[in-house]
Amino acid sequence: DQQVKQNSPSLSVQEGRISILNCDYTNSMFDYFLWYKKYPAEGPTFLISISSIKDKNEDGRFTVFLNKSAKHLSLHIVPSQPGDSAVYFCAASGDTGNQFYFGTGTSLTVIP
Amino acid sequence: DAGVTQSPTHLIKTRGQHVTLRCSPISGHKSVSWYQQVLGQGPQFIFQYYEKEERGRGNFPDRFSARQFPNYSSELNVNALLLGDSALYLCASSWMKPGGPDTQYFGPGTRLTVL
Numbered sequence: 001d002q003q004v005k006q007n008s009p010s011l012s013v014q015e016g017r018i019s020i021l022n023c024d025y026t027n028s029m030f031d032y033f034l035w036y037k038k039y040p041a042e043g044p045t046f047l048i049s050i051s052s053i054k055d056k057n058e059d060g061r062f063t064v065f066l067n068k069s070a071k072h073l074s075l076h077i078v079p080s081q082p083g084d085s086a087v088y089f090c091a092a093s094g095d096t097g098n099q100f101y102f103g104t105g106t107s108l109t110v111i112p
Numbered sequence: 113d114a115g116v117t118q119s120p121t122h123l124i125k126t127r128g129q130h131v132t133l134r135c136s137p138i139s140g141h142k143s144v145s146w147y148q149q150v151l152g153q154g155p156q157f158i159f160q161y162y163e164k165e166e167r168g169r170g171n172f173p174d175r176f177s178a179r180q181f182p183n184y185s186s187e188l189n190v191n192a193l194l195l196g197d198s199a200l201y202l203c204a205s206s207w208m209k210p211g212g213p214d215t216q217y218f219g220p221g222t223r224l225t226v227l
């Protein structure tokens with residue numbers, strides 16, 4: 001039972017434009033969310049997090065938006081760069097913090 | 113600063129064998145979690161350890177076990193290997209702040225192939 005879903009397996013964006021990656025979750029107990037970026041043959045690299053007490057968090061070119069009523073979060077990358085090409089995972093955790101549930105990932109390609 | 117380290121990088125085993133994977137957390141982190149990632153899927157939680165105690169267990173058979181040592185490093189053991197155990201095994205460390213989740217930082221993983 002997939003509690004975190006990334007329904008777009010892939011996304012292509014022109015360099016300089018905005019990339020929007022989406023993530024949906026089903027468990028209303030989730031209250032902490034992370035985005036990771038993964039290159040082939042490497043472990044996931046942490047990008048940005050958001051707690052359920054916020055609806056937006058920014059870090060440089062990366063912004064995460066959380067819509068709790070819709071159980072939806074999104075990652076915006078502006079401007080997109082070729083080096084952003086990777087697989088992006090969203091992950092969610094409940095109040096115990098002991099277990100993160102991951103989506104299946106979205107492969108982003110930024111075209112120069 | 114050194115990140116999370118894992119060894120070995122790659123491993124090839126045959127069905128029925130046993131494997132031990134190792135992980136050293138980021139300095140100062142007291143919690144280690146293990147995840148399995150099969151091709152085309154996101155990481156799936158196996159275990160979390162904090163201060164040498166198991167704090168969480170995912171939906172994996174008893175063939176999977178782990179432990180954490182006084183220096184906070186950890187081992188994941190898998191017995192009676194099956195072909196389906198072929199995957200990338202990821203270790204993540206975190207500080208484990210009291211009362212809530214915190215960010216997990218991943219190592220490069222160990223690629224296990226079972227023949």
